[in-house]
Amino acid sequence: MELLNQPLSGQLGDRLIELLDSTDYQTLNIIVAFAKNSGVLRIKDALEKFRRRGGTVNVCVGVDLGGTSHEALTSLLLHTDSLQVVHAEKGQTFHPKIYYFQGDEKSLVIVGSHNLTGGGLWTNFENSVIIPVCRSREDEVELQKGVDDYIGALTSLKKLSMPIGTQPDIDKLLENGYIFKEVAEQVRRANSITQEGGRSRLFGSGVPAKLPRVATSNDEPERSTQPTPLSVPHGDEGQTIWFETRRMTGGARNILDLSKKSLIESGDPTGTTFALETTEFMRGGVEFFGLNPIAIEETKDITINFEGVDYTNNTILFPKGKKANGSWRLQIKGVTLSGDKITEAFRTKSKEYYLVKKVIAFTKVQDDYYFMSVFPDSELENFRAASHIVARNGSTTTAKLLGLL
Structure with missing residues:
Protein backbone atom coordinates (compact mmCIF):
# COMPACT_ATOMS: atom_id res chain seq x y z
CA MET A 1 0.00 0.00 0.00
CA LYS A 181 -17.18 23.31 -24.48
CA GLU A 182 -13.99 24.09 -22.59
CA VAL A 183 -13.22 27.40 -24.28
CA ALA A 184 -16.85 28.53 -23.94
CA GLU A 185 -16.71 27.84 -20.20
CA GLN A 186 -13.38 29.66 -20.01
CA VAL A 187 -15.00 32.67 -21.67
CA ARG A 188 -18.01 32.53 -19.35
CA ARG A 189 -15.87 32.39 -16.22
CA ALA A 190 -13.58 35.18 -17.40
CA ASN A 191 -16.57 37.44 -18.06
CA SER A 192 -18.02 36.57 -14.67
CA ILE A 193 -14.77 37.47 -12.90
CA THR A 194 -14.57 40.75 -14.82
CA GLN A 195 -18.08 41.67 -13.70
CA GLU A 196 -17.35 40.80 -10.07
CA GLY A 197 -14.09 42.74 -10.02
CA GLY A 198 -10.59 41.66 -9.01
CA ARG A 199 -9.35 40.62 -5.60
CA SER A 200 -6.12 40.96 -3.68
CA ARG A 201 -3.63 38.10 -3.94
CA LEU A 202 -3.05 36.63 -0.48
CA PHE A 203 -1.18 33.44 -1.44
CA GLY A 204 1.72 32.25 -3.57
CA SER A 205 1.50 30.78 -7.05
CA GLY A 206 2.14 27.11 -6.17
CA VAL A 207 4.90 24.52 -6.24
CA PRO A 208 6.69 23.23 -9.35
CA ALA A 209 4.70 20.61 -11.26
CA LYS A 210 5.05 19.29 -14.80
CA LEU A 211 2.76 17.86 -17.41
CA PRO A 212 4.07 15.14 -19.74
CA ARG A 213 4.80 15.77 -23.36
CA VAL A 214 2.36 14.16 -25.80
CA ALA A 215 4.10 12.25 -28.58
CA THR A 216 3.09 13.50 -32.03
CA SER A 217 4.27 12.81 -35.56
CA ASN A 218 6.13 16.12 -35.38
CA ASP A 219 8.56 14.60 -32.85
CA GLU A 220 11.93 13.20 -33.69
CA PRO A 221 11.81 9.37 -33.45
CA GLU A 222 13.86 9.22 -30.26
CA ARG A 223 11.52 11.65 -28.52
CA SER A 224 8.31 9.82 -29.34
CA THR A 225 9.29 6.66 -27.48
CA GLN A 226 9.93 8.40 -24.16
CA PRO A 227 7.97 11.63 -23.70
CA THR A 228 9.84 14.24 -21.70
CA PRO A 229 8.19 16.52 -19.12
CA LEU A 230 7.16 19.97 -20.25
CA SER A 231 6.75 22.89 -17.86
CA VAL A 232 3.34 24.54 -18.30
CA PRO A 233 1.07 26.83 -16.29
CA HIS A 234 -0.82 25.21 -13.42
CA GLY A 235 -4.44 24.23 -13.94
CA ASP A 236 -6.61 22.30 -16.34
CA GLU A 237 -6.60 24.91 -19.09
CA GLY A 238 -3.75 25.63 -21.45
CA GLN A 239 -3.18 28.98 -23.05
CA THR A 240 -5.87 29.83 -25.60
CA ILE A 241 -5.87 32.18 -28.57
CA TRP A 242 -8.91 32.90 -30.74
CA PHE A 243 -9.29 34.35 -34.22
CA GLU A 244 -12.16 35.96 -36.07
CA THR A 245 -12.29 34.21 -39.45
CA ARG A 246 -14.68 36.19 -41.69
CA ARG A 247 -14.29 34.78 -45.24
CA MET A 248 -11.05 32.76 -44.79
CA THR A 249 -8.85 31.90 -47.76
CA GLY A 250 -7.89 28.76 -49.70
CA GLY A 251 -9.98 26.60 -51.96
CA ALA A 252 -11.63 24.89 -48.99
CA ARG A 253 -11.62 28.10 -46.93
CA ASN A 254 -9.23 26.37 -44.54
CA ILE A 255 -6.29 28.81 -44.47
CA LEU A 256 -6.03 31.11 -41.47
CA ASP A 257 -3.90 34.23 -41.74
CA LEU A 258 -1.52 34.82 -38.82
CA SER A 259 -0.18 38.35 -38.69
CA LYS A 260 3.48 39.30 -38.23
CA LYS A 261 2.38 42.04 -35.85
CA SER A 262 -0.93 42.99 -34.30
CA LEU A 263 -2.49 46.34 -33.51
CA ILE A 264 -3.45 46.28 -29.82
CA GLU A 265 -7.04 47.19 -28.98
CA SER A 266 -7.02 46.39 -25.26
CA GLY A 267 -4.77 44.79 -22.68
CA ASP A 268 -1.04 44.88 -22.17
CA PRO A 269 1.34 42.21 -23.53
CA THR A 270 4.25 43.49 -21.42
CA GLY A 271 6.06 40.57 -19.84
CA THR A 272 4.82 38.09 -22.46
CA THR A 273 6.48 36.83 -25.62
CA PHE A 274 4.05 39.00 -27.59
CA ALA A 275 5.56 42.26 -26.31
CA LEU A 276 7.30 44.72 -28.63
CA GLU A 277 9.11 47.93 -27.76
CA THR A 278 6.09 49.97 -28.89
CA THR A 279 2.87 50.04 -26.86
CA GLU A 280 0.73 50.29 -30.01
CA PHE A 281 1.61 46.91 -31.49
CA MET A 282 2.51 43.42 -30.31
CA ARG A 283 3.91 40.37 -32.06
CA GLY A 284 1.37 38.72 -34.33
CA GLY A 285 -0.76 35.63 -33.89
CA VAL A 286 1.96 33.32 -35.26
CA GLU A 287 3.88 33.92 -32.02
CA PHE A 288 1.35 31.74 -30.15
CA PHE A 289 2.41 28.74 -32.23
CA GLY A 290 6.09 29.12 -31.32
CA LEU A 291 7.35 30.87 -34.45
CA ASN A 292 9.25 34.15 -34.52
CA PRO A 293 7.12 36.46 -36.68
CA ILE A 294 10.17 37.91 -38.46
CA ALA A 295 11.79 34.51 -39.17
CA ILE A 296 9.88 34.16 -42.43
CA GLU A 297 12.10 31.36 -43.79
CA GLU A 298 10.86 28.96 -41.10
CA THR A 299 7.95 26.54 -41.36
CA LYS A 300 6.30 24.37 -38.77
CA ASP A 301 3.90 21.43 -38.75
CA ILE A 302 1.48 21.15 -35.85
CA THR A 303 -1.04 18.54 -34.75
CA ILE A 304 -4.60 19.76 -34.26
CA ASN A 305 -7.04 17.75 -32.18
CA PHE A 306 -10.52 18.45 -33.53
CA GLU A 307 -13.48 16.76 -31.88
CA GLY A 308 -11.28 14.13 -30.29
CA VAL A 309 -9.28 13.23 -33.40
CA ASP A 310 -5.63 14.13 -34.03
CA TYR A 311 -4.85 15.62 -37.46
CA THR A 312 -1.14 15.97 -38.20
CA ASN A 313 0.79 18.07 -40.72
CA ASN A 314 -1.08 21.34 -40.43
CA THR A 315 1.60 23.64 -41.82
CA ILE A 316 2.45 27.16 -40.70
CA LEU A 317 4.46 29.09 -43.27
CA PHE A 318 5.12 32.53 -44.70
CA PRO A 319 4.08 32.26 -48.36
CA LYS A 320 5.97 33.86 -51.20
CA GLY A 321 5.12 34.65 -54.79
CA LYS A 322 2.12 36.25 -56.45
CA LYS A 323 -0.42 34.92 -53.94
CA ALA A 324 1.50 36.09 -50.88
CA ASN A 325 -0.22 38.76 -48.79
CA GLY A 326 2.58 39.55 -46.36
CA SER A 327 1.10 37.41 -43.60
CA TRP A 328 1.89 34.03 -42.09
CA ARG A 329 -0.64 31.30 -42.77
CA LEU A 330 -1.86 28.25 -40.93
CA GLN A 331 -2.97 25.66 -43.45
CA ILE A 332 -5.64 23.66 -41.61
CA LYS A 333 -5.23 20.64 -43.86
CA GLY A 334 -4.15 17.88 -41.48
CA VAL A 335 -4.74 14.15 -41.83
CA THR A 336 -5.10 11.29 -39.37
CA LEU A 337 -2.73 8.33 -39.30
CA SER A 338 -5.34 6.43 -41.32
CA GLY A 339 -5.50 9.19 -43.95
CA ASP A 340 -8.75 10.93 -43.00
CA LYS A 341 -8.64 14.66 -43.75
CA ILE A 342 -9.72 17.39 -41.36
CA THR A 343 -11.34 19.17 -44.29
CA GLU A 344 -13.61 16.16 -44.75
CA ALA A 345 -14.58 16.42 -41.08
CA PHE A 346 -15.55 20.03 -41.74
CA ARG A 347 -17.67 19.02 -44.73
CA THR A 348 -19.64 16.53 -42.64
CA LYS A 349 -20.59 19.37 -40.29
CA SER A 350 -21.72 21.89 -42.89
CA LYS A 351 -22.62 22.00 -46.55
CA GLU A 352 -21.17 25.50 -46.60
CA TYR A 353 -17.57 26.31 -45.75
CA TYR A 354 -17.51 25.36 -42.08
CA LEU A 355 -14.82 27.79 -40.88
CA VAL A 356 -16.24 30.88 -42.60
CA LYS A 357 -17.70 33.56 -40.29
CA LYS A 358 -16.62 31.80 -37.15
CA VAL A 359 -14.46 32.28 -34.08
CA ILE A 360 -11.72 29.63 -34.02
CA ALA A 361 -9.94 28.98 -30.73
CA PHE A 362 -6.70 27.05 -30.30
CA THR A 363 -5.77 25.75 -26.85
CA LYS A 364 -2.14 24.80 -26.42
CA VAL A 365 -1.41 21.32 -25.09
CA GLN A 366 2.24 21.74 -26.04
CA ASP A 367 4.18 23.70 -28.63
CA ASP A 368 3.30 21.39 -31.55
CA TYR A 369 -0.09 20.11 -30.32
CA TYR A 370 -3.33 22.10 -29.96
CA PHE A 371 -7.01 21.37 -29.72
CA MET A 372 -9.29 23.50 -31.84
CA SER A 373 -12.79 24.72 -31.03
CA VAL A 374 -15.14 26.47 -33.44
CA PHE A 375 -17.89 28.93 -32.48
CA PRO A 376 -20.35 31.07 -34.45
CA ASP A 377 -19.25 34.67 -34.96
CA SER A 378 -22.25 35.76 -32.88
CA GLU A 379 -20.03 34.86 -29.90
CA LEU A 380 -17.37 37.38 -30.92
CA GLU A 381 -18.28 40.02 -28.36
CA ASN A 382 -18.27 37.45 -25.54
CA PHE A 383 -14.79 36.34 -26.56
CA ARG A 384 -13.69 39.94 -26.83
CA ALA A 385 -14.96 40.82 -23.35
CA ALA A 386 -13.35 37.74 -21.76
CA SER A 387 -9.86 38.25 -23.22
CA HIS A 388 -7.01 39.84 -21.30
CA ILE A 389 -5.52 41.00 -24.61
CA VAL A 390 -7.51 41.88 -27.75
CA ALA A 391 -5.78 42.91 -30.96
CA ARG A 392 -6.18 43.06 -34.69
CA ASN A 393 -4.79 40.17 -36.72
CA GLY A 394 -2.78 42.73 -38.63
CA SER A 395 -1.66 46.35 -38.36
CA THR A 396 -4.88 48.17 -39.33
CA THR A 397 -8.14 48.86 -37.53
CA THR A 398 -10.07 46.92 -40.18
CA ALA A 399 -8.12 43.68 -39.73
CA LYS A 400 -9.83 40.70 -38.16
CA LEU A 401 -9.77 40.36 -34.38
CA LEU A 402 -7.78 37.99 -32.23
CA GLY A 403 -7.61 37.59 -28.48
CA LEU A 404 -5.76 35.80 -25.69
CA LEU A 405 -7.79 34.18 -22.92
Whole structure:
Protein backbone atom coordinates (compact mmCIF):
# COMPACT_ATOMS: atom_id res chain seq x y z
CA MET A 1 0.00 0.00 0.00
CA GLU A 2 1.28 3.47 -0.91
CA LEU A 3 0.17 7.02 -0.19
CA LEU A 4 0.77 9.30 -3.18
CA ASN A 5 0.97 12.99 -2.31
CA GLN A 6 0.83 14.85 -5.63
CA PRO A 7 2.87 16.72 -6.76
CA LEU A 8 5.25 16.42 -3.80
CA SER A 9 5.89 12.67 -4.01
CA GLY A 10 4.84 11.87 -7.57
CA GLN A 11 2.06 12.39 -10.08
CA LEU A 12 -0.77 9.97 -10.64
CA GLY A 13 -0.87 10.59 -14.40
CA ASP A 14 2.68 9.25 -14.76
CA ARG A 15 1.76 6.24 -12.65
CA LEU A 16 -1.33 5.48 -14.75
CA ILE A 17 0.72 5.56 -17.95
CA GLU A 18 3.22 3.12 -16.39
CA LEU A 19 0.44 0.79 -15.23
CA LEU A 20 -1.24 0.84 -18.65
CA ASP A 21 2.06 -0.33 -20.11
CA SER A 22 2.15 -3.32 -17.76
CA THR A 23 1.05 -6.75 -18.95
CA ASP A 24 -0.23 -7.56 -15.44
CA TYR A 25 -3.62 -6.00 -16.12
CA GLN A 26 -6.33 -6.60 -18.70
CA THR A 27 -9.04 -4.15 -17.59
CA LEU A 28 -9.04 -0.57 -16.37
CA ASN A 29 -12.14 0.91 -14.77
CA ILE A 30 -12.10 4.67 -14.22
CA ILE A 31 -14.76 6.30 -12.03
CA VAL A 32 -14.34 10.07 -11.69
CA ALA A 33 -16.35 13.20 -11.07
CA PHE A 34 -14.74 15.33 -13.78
CA ALA A 35 -12.91 14.86 -17.07
CA LYS A 36 -11.20 17.51 -19.18
CA ASN A 37 -9.18 17.39 -22.39
CA SER A 38 -6.08 18.38 -20.41
CA GLY A 39 -6.12 14.95 -18.79
CA VAL A 40 -7.66 12.76 -21.48
CA LEU A 41 -5.37 13.90 -24.30
CA ARG A 42 -2.30 13.15 -22.19
CA ILE A 43 -3.28 9.53 -21.48
CA LYS A 44 -5.14 8.64 -24.67
CA ASP A 45 -2.07 7.11 -26.35
CA ALA A 46 -1.46 4.90 -23.30
CA LEU A 47 -5.13 3.88 -23.33
CA GLU A 48 -4.92 2.97 -27.02
CA LYS A 49 -1.73 0.96 -26.53
CA PHE A 50 -3.44 -0.91 -23.67
CA ARG A 51 -6.50 -1.62 -25.82
CA ARG A 52 -4.44 -2.75 -28.83
CA ARG A 53 -2.84 -5.30 -26.55
CA GLY A 54 -6.31 -6.68 -25.77
CA GLY A 55 -7.11 -4.58 -22.71
CA THR A 56 -10.53 -3.11 -21.91
CA VAL A 57 -11.11 0.44 -20.68
CA ASN A 58 -14.39 1.37 -18.99
CA VAL A 59 -15.07 4.94 -17.83
CA CYS A 60 -17.84 6.31 -15.64
CA VAL A 61 -17.84 10.08 -15.22
CA GLY A 62 -20.01 12.76 -13.64
CA VAL A 63 -21.19 15.99 -15.24
CA ASP A 64 -21.83 18.10 -12.14
CA LEU A 65 -20.55 21.63 -11.48
CA GLY A 66 -19.36 22.11 -15.06
CA GLY A 67 -16.43 19.80 -14.37
CA THR A 68 -16.69 17.58 -17.45
CA SER A 69 -16.37 18.97 -20.95
CA HIS A 70 -17.80 18.13 -24.35
CA GLU A 71 -14.26 17.70 -25.68
CA ALA A 72 -13.27 15.24 -22.94
CA LEU A 73 -16.30 13.01 -23.49
CA THR A 74 -15.71 13.13 -27.25
CA SER A 75 -12.11 11.97 -26.77
CA LEU A 76 -13.10 9.30 -24.24
CA LEU A 77 -15.71 7.90 -26.63
CA LEU A 78 -12.93 7.27 -29.13
CA HIS A 79 -10.46 5.72 -26.68
CA THR A 80 -12.57 3.55 -24.36
CA ASP A 81 -14.65 0.40 -24.65
CA SER A 82 -17.55 1.69 -22.58
CA LEU A 83 -18.45 5.16 -21.39
CA GLN A 84 -21.27 6.23 -19.11
CA VAL A 85 -22.32 9.46 -17.44
CA VAL A 86 -23.88 9.61 -13.96
CA HIS A 87 -25.97 12.55 -12.80
CA ALA A 88 -28.72 13.20 -10.25
CA GLU A 89 -31.13 16.05 -10.92
CA LYS A 90 -31.80 16.82 -7.25
CA GLY A 91 -28.44 18.26 -6.28
CA GLN A 92 -26.50 15.11 -5.37
CA THR A 93 -22.98 15.54 -6.73
CA PHE A 94 -21.29 12.53 -8.31
CA HIS A 95 -17.81 12.91 -6.82
CA PRO A 96 -15.80 9.63 -6.65
CA LYS A 97 -12.26 9.15 -7.98
CA ILE A 98 -11.29 5.50 -8.46
CA TYR A 99 -8.82 3.93 -10.90
CA TYR A 100 -9.16 0.14 -10.79
CA PHE A 101 -6.79 -2.15 -12.70
CA GLN A 102 -7.80 -5.83 -12.99
CA GLY A 103 -5.59 -8.73 -14.03
CA ASP A 104 -5.70 -12.50 -14.09
CA GLU A 105 -3.36 -12.84 -11.14
CA LYS A 106 -3.57 -9.50 -9.34
CA SER A 107 -5.37 -6.18 -9.31
CA LEU A 108 -4.69 -2.63 -8.18
CA VAL A 109 -7.08 -0.09 -6.70
CA ILE A 110 -6.30 3.63 -6.57
CA VAL A 111 -8.69 5.70 -4.47
CA GLY A 112 -8.17 9.39 -3.85
CA SER A 113 -8.97 12.89 -5.04
CA HIS A 114 -7.64 12.79 -8.62
CA ASN A 115 -10.05 13.69 -11.40
CA LEU A 116 -9.34 12.85 -15.03
CA THR A 117 -7.93 16.32 -15.77
CA GLY A 118 -4.45 17.73 -16.25
CA GLY A 119 -4.60 19.28 -12.81
CA GLY A 120 -6.05 16.16 -11.20
CA LEU A 121 -3.45 13.83 -12.68
CA TRP A 122 -0.36 16.06 -12.64
CA THR A 123 -0.36 19.59 -11.25
CA ASN A 124 -2.95 19.91 -8.45
CA PHE A 125 -2.34 19.08 -4.82
CA GLU A 126 -4.00 15.65 -4.65
CA ASN A 127 -3.76 12.51 -2.52
CA SER A 128 -4.49 8.88 -3.24
CA VAL A 129 -3.94 5.47 -1.75
CA ILE A 130 -2.56 2.85 -4.14
CA ILE A 131 -3.59 -0.62 -3.00
CA PRO A 132 -2.27 -3.81 -4.65
CA VAL A 133 -4.77 -6.66 -4.40
CA CYS A 134 -3.56 -10.25 -4.08
CA ARG A 135 -6.16 -12.96 -4.48
CA SER A 136 -4.56 -15.07 -1.79
CA ARG A 137 -5.37 -12.51 0.91
CA GLU A 138 -8.92 -12.56 2.15
CA ASP A 139 -9.04 -8.89 3.20
CA GLU A 140 -7.74 -7.74 -0.17
CA VAL A 141 -10.21 -9.94 -2.03
CA GLU A 142 -12.95 -8.33 0.06
CA LEU A 143 -11.72 -4.89 -1.02
CA GLN A 144 -11.81 -5.94 -4.66
CA LYS A 145 -15.33 -7.30 -4.22
CA GLY A 146 -16.38 -3.97 -2.74
CA VAL A 147 -15.13 -2.09 -5.79
CA ASP A 148 -16.77 -4.61 -8.14
CA ASP A 149 -20.06 -4.25 -6.28
CA TYR A 150 -19.83 -0.45 -6.46
CA ILE A 151 -19.32 -0.54 -10.23
CA GLY A 152 -22.26 -2.90 -10.56
CA ALA A 153 -24.42 -0.62 -8.42
CA LEU A 154 -23.57 2.40 -10.57
CA THR A 155 -24.45 0.50 -13.73
CA SER A 156 -27.80 -0.51 -12.23
CA LEU A 157 -28.82 3.10 -11.55
CA LYS A 158 -30.83 3.20 -14.75
CA LYS A 159 -32.40 6.64 -14.20
CA LEU A 160 -29.11 8.21 -13.10
CA SER A 161 -26.70 6.48 -15.46
CA MET A 162 -26.59 7.23 -19.19
CA PRO A 163 -24.52 5.05 -21.53
CA ILE A 164 -22.63 7.08 -24.12
CA GLY A 165 -22.37 5.11 -27.34
CA THR A 166 -22.33 7.71 -30.09
CA GLN A 167 -21.36 11.35 -30.64
CA PRO A 168 -25.03 12.45 -30.71
CA ASP A 169 -25.33 11.22 -27.11
CA ILE A 170 -22.60 13.69 -26.13
CA ASP A 171 -24.05 16.47 -28.26
CA LYS A 172 -27.42 15.99 -26.53
CA LEU A 173 -25.76 16.62 -23.16
CA LEU A 174 -24.22 19.80 -24.59
CA GLU A 175 -27.49 21.02 -26.08
CA ASN A 176 -29.25 20.55 -22.73
CA GLY A 177 -26.61 22.33 -20.68
CA TYR A 178 -25.16 19.35 -18.80
CA ILE A 179 -21.70 19.86 -20.28
CA PHE A 180 -19.90 22.74 -21.96
CA LYS A 181 -17.18 23.31 -24.48
CA GLU A 182 -13.99 24.09 -22.59
CA VAL A 183 -13.22 27.40 -24.28
CA ALA A 184 -16.85 28.53 -23.94
CA GLU A 185 -16.71 27.84 -20.20
CA GLN A 186 -13.38 29.66 -20.01
CA VAL A 187 -15.00 32.67 -21.67
CA ARG A 188 -18.01 32.53 -19.35
CA ARG A 189 -15.87 32.39 -16.22
CA ALA A 190 -13.58 35.18 -17.40
CA ASN A 191 -16.57 37.44 -18.06
CA SER A 192 -18.02 36.57 -14.67
CA ILE A 193 -14.77 37.47 -12.90
CA THR A 194 -14.57 40.75 -14.82
CA GLN A 195 -18.08 41.67 -13.70
CA GLU A 196 -17.35 40.80 -10.07
CA GLY A 197 -14.09 42.74 -10.02
CA GLY A 198 -10.59 41.66 -9.01
CA ARG A 199 -9.35 40.62 -5.60
CA SER A 200 -6.12 40.96 -3.68
CA ARG A 201 -3.63 38.10 -3.94
CA LEU A 202 -3.05 36.63 -0.48
CA PHE A 203 -1.18 33.44 -1.44
CA GLY A 204 1.72 32.25 -3.57
CA SER A 205 1.50 30.78 -7.05
CA GLY A 206 2.14 27.11 -6.17
CA VAL A 207 4.90 24.52 -6.24
CA PRO A 208 6.69 23.23 -9.35
CA ALA A 209 4.70 20.61 -11.26
CA LYS A 210 5.05 19.29 -14.80
CA LEU A 211 2.76 17.86 -17.41
CA PRO A 212 4.07 15.14 -19.74
CA ARG A 213 4.80 15.77 -23.36
CA VAL A 214 2.36 14.16 -25.80
CA ALA A 215 4.10 12.25 -28.58
CA THR A 216 3.09 13.50 -32.03
CA SER A 217 4.27 12.81 -35.56
CA ASN A 218 6.13 16.12 -35.38
CA ASP A 219 8.56 14.60 -32.85
CA GLU A 220 11.93 13.20 -33.69
CA PRO A 221 11.81 9.37 -33.45
CA GLU A 222 13.86 9.22 -30.26
CA ARG A 223 11.52 11.65 -28.52
CA SER A 224 8.31 9.82 -29.34
CA THR A 225 9.29 6.66 -27.48
CA GLN A 226 9.93 8.40 -24.16
CA PRO A 227 7.97 11.63 -23.70
CA THR A 228 9.84 14.24 -21.70
CA PRO A 229 8.19 16.52 -19.12
CA LEU A 230 7.16 19.97 -20.25
CA SER A 231 6.75 22.89 -17.86
CA VAL A 232 3.34 24.54 -18.30
CA PRO A 233 1.07 26.83 -16.29
CA HIS A 234 -0.82 25.21 -13.42
CA GLY A 235 -4.44 24.23 -13.94
CA ASP A 236 -6.61 22.30 -16.34
CA GLU A 237 -6.60 24.91 -19.09
CA GLY A 238 -3.75 25.63 -21.45
CA GLN A 239 -3.18 28.98 -23.05
CA THR A 240 -5.87 29.83 -25.60
CA ILE A 241 -5.87 32.18 -28.57
CA TRP A 242 -8.91 32.90 -30.74
CA PHE A 243 -9.29 34.35 -34.22
CA GLU A 244 -12.16 35.96 -36.07
CA THR A 245 -12.29 34.21 -39.45
CA ARG A 246 -14.68 36.19 -41.69
CA ARG A 247 -14.29 34.78 -45.24
CA MET A 248 -11.05 32.76 -44.79
CA THR A 249 -8.85 31.90 -47.76
CA GLY A 250 -7.89 28.76 -49.70
CA GLY A 251 -9.98 26.60 -51.96
CA ALA A 252 -11.63 24.89 -48.99
CA ARG A 253 -11.62 28.10 -46.93
CA ASN A 254 -9.23 26.37 -44.54
CA ILE A 255 -6.29 28.81 -44.47
CA LEU A 256 -6.03 31.11 -41.47
CA ASP A 257 -3.90 34.23 -41.74
CA LEU A 258 -1.52 34.82 -38.82
CA SER A 259 -0.18 38.35 -38.69
CA LYS A 260 3.48 39.30 -38.23
CA LYS A 261 2.38 42.04 -35.85
CA SER A 262 -0.93 42.99 -34.30
CA LEU A 263 -2.49 46.34 -33.51
CA ILE A 264 -3.45 46.28 -29.82
CA GLU A 265 -7.04 47.19 -28.98
CA SER A 266 -7.02 46.39 -25.26
CA GLY A 267 -4.77 44.79 -22.68
CA ASP A 268 -1.04 44.88 -22.17
CA PRO A 269 1.34 42.21 -23.53
CA THR A 270 4.25 43.49 -21.42
CA GLY A 271 6.06 40.57 -19.84
CA THR A 272 4.82 38.09 -22.46
CA THR A 273 6.48 36.83 -25.62
CA PHE A 274 4.05 39.00 -27.59
CA ALA A 275 5.56 42.26 -26.31
CA LEU A 276 7.30 44.72 -28.63
CA GLU A 277 9.11 47.93 -27.76
CA THR A 278 6.09 49.97 -28.89
CA THR A 279 2.87 50.04 -26.86
CA GLU A 280 0.73 50.29 -30.01
CA PHE A 281 1.61 46.91 -31.49
CA MET A 282 2.51 43.42 -30.31
CA ARG A 283 3.91 40.37 -32.06
CA GLY A 284 1.37 38.72 -34.33
CA GLY A 285 -0.76 35.63 -33.89
CA VAL A 286 1.96 33.32 -35.26
CA GLU A 287 3.88 33.92 -32.02
CA PHE A 288 1.35 31.74 -30.15
CA PHE A 289 2.41 28.74 -32.23
CA GLY A 290 6.09 29.12 -31.32
CA LEU A 291 7.35 30.87 -34.45
CA ASN A 292 9.25 34.15 -34.52
CA PRO A 293 7.12 36.46 -36.68
CA ILE A 294 10.17 37.91 -38.46
CA ALA A 295 11.79 34.51 -39.17
CA ILE A 296 9.88 34.16 -42.43
CA GLU A 297 12.10 31.36 -43.79
CA GLU A 298 10.86 28.96 -41.10
CA THR A 299 7.95 26.54 -41.36
CA LYS A 300 6.30 24.37 -38.77
CA ASP A 301 3.90 21.43 -38.75
CA ILE A 302 1.48 21.15 -35.85
CA THR A 303 -1.04 18.54 -34.75
CA ILE A 304 -4.60 19.76 -34.26
CA ASN A 305 -7.04 17.75 -32.18
CA PHE A 306 -10.52 18.45 -33.53
CA GLU A 307 -13.48 16.76 -31.88
CA GLY A 308 -11.28 14.13 -30.29
CA VAL A 309 -9.28 13.23 -33.40
CA ASP A 310 -5.63 14.13 -34.03
CA TYR A 311 -4.85 15.62 -37.46
CA THR A 312 -1.14 15.97 -38.20
CA ASN A 313 0.79 18.07 -40.72
CA ASN A 314 -1.08 21.34 -40.43
CA THR A 315 1.60 23.64 -41.82
CA ILE A 316 2.45 27.16 -40.70
CA LEU A 317 4.46 29.09 -43.27
CA PHE A 318 5.12 32.53 -44.70
CA PRO A 319 4.08 32.26 -48.36
CA LYS A 320 5.97 33.86 -51.20
CA GLY A 321 5.12 34.65 -54.79
CA LYS A 322 2.12 36.25 -56.45
CA LYS A 323 -0.42 34.92 -53.94
CA ALA A 324 1.50 36.09 -50.88
CA ASN A 325 -0.22 38.76 -48.79
CA GLY A 326 2.58 39.55 -46.36
CA SER A 327 1.10 37.41 -43.60
CA TRP A 328 1.89 34.03 -42.09
CA ARG A 329 -0.64 31.30 -42.77
CA LEU A 330 -1.86 28.25 -40.93
CA GLN A 331 -2.97 25.66 -43.45
CA ILE A 332 -5.64 23.66 -41.61
CA LYS A 333 -5.23 20.64 -43.86
CA GLY A 334 -4.15 17.88 -41.48
CA VAL A 335 -4.74 14.15 -41.83
CA THR A 336 -5.10 11.29 -39.37
CA LEU A 337 -2.73 8.33 -39.30
CA SER A 338 -5.34 6.43 -41.32
CA GLY A 339 -5.50 9.19 -43.95
CA ASP A 340 -8.75 10.93 -43.00
CA LYS A 341 -8.64 14.66 -43.75
CA ILE A 342 -9.72 17.39 -41.36
CA THR A 343 -11.34 19.17 -44.29
CA GLU A 344 -13.61 16.16 -44.75
CA ALA A 345 -14.58 16.42 -41.08
CA PHE A 346 -15.55 20.03 -41.74
CA ARG A 347 -17.67 19.02 -44.73
CA THR A 348 -19.64 16.53 -42.64
CA LYS A 349 -20.59 19.37 -40.29
CA SER A 350 -21.72 21.89 -42.89
CA LYS A 351 -22.62 22.00 -46.55
CA GLU A 352 -21.17 25.50 -46.60
CA TYR A 353 -17.57 26.31 -45.75
CA TYR A 354 -17.51 25.36 -42.08
CA LEU A 355 -14.82 27.79 -40.88
CA VAL A 356 -16.24 30.88 -42.60
CA LYS A 357 -17.70 33.56 -40.29
CA LYS A 358 -16.62 31.80 -37.15
CA VAL A 359 -14.46 32.28 -34.08
CA ILE A 360 -11.72 29.63 -34.02
CA ALA A 361 -9.94 28.98 -30.73
CA PHE A 362 -6.70 27.05 -30.30
CA THR A 363 -5.77 25.75 -26.85
CA LYS A 364 -2.14 24.80 -26.42
CA VAL A 365 -1.41 21.32 -25.09
CA GLN A 366 2.24 21.74 -26.04
CA ASP A 367 4.18 23.70 -28.63
CA ASP A 368 3.30 21.39 -31.55
CA TYR A 369 -0.09 20.11 -30.32
CA TYR A 370 -3.33 22.10 -29.96
CA PHE A 371 -7.01 21.37 -29.72
CA MET A 372 -9.29 23.50 -31.84
CA SER A 373 -12.79 24.72 -31.03
CA VAL A 374 -15.14 26.47 -33.44
CA PHE A 375 -17.89 28.93 -32.48
CA PRO A 376 -20.35 31.07 -34.45
CA ASP A 377 -19.25 34.67 -34.96
CA SER A 378 -22.25 35.76 -32.88
CA GLU A 379 -20.03 34.86 -29.90
CA LEU A 380 -17.37 37.38 -30.92
CA GLU A 381 -18.28 40.02 -28.36
CA ASN A 382 -18.27 37.45 -25.54
CA PHE A 383 -14.79 36.34 -26.56
CA ARG A 384 -13.69 39.94 -26.83
CA ALA A 385 -14.96 40.82 -23.35
CA ALA A 386 -13.35 37.74 -21.76
CA SER A 387 -9.86 38.25 -23.22
CA HIS A 388 -7.01 39.84 -21.30
CA ILE A 389 -5.52 41.00 -24.61
CA VAL A 390 -7.51 41.88 -27.75
CA ALA A 391 -5.78 42.91 -30.96
CA ARG A 392 -6.18 43.06 -34.69
CA ASN A 393 -4.79 40.17 -36.72
CA GLY A 394 -2.78 42.73 -38.63
CA SER A 395 -1.66 46.35 -38.36
CA THR A 396 -4.88 48.17 -39.33
CA THR A 397 -8.14 48.86 -37.53
CA THR A 398 -10.07 46.92 -40.18
CA ALA A 399 -8.12 43.68 -39.73
CA LYS A 400 -9.83 40.70 -38.16
CA LEU A 401 -9.77 40.36 -34.38
CA LEU A 402 -7.78 37.99 -32.23
CA GLY A 403 -7.61 37.59 -28.48
CA LEU A 404 -5.76 35.80 -25.69
CA LEU A 405 -7.79 34.18 -22.92
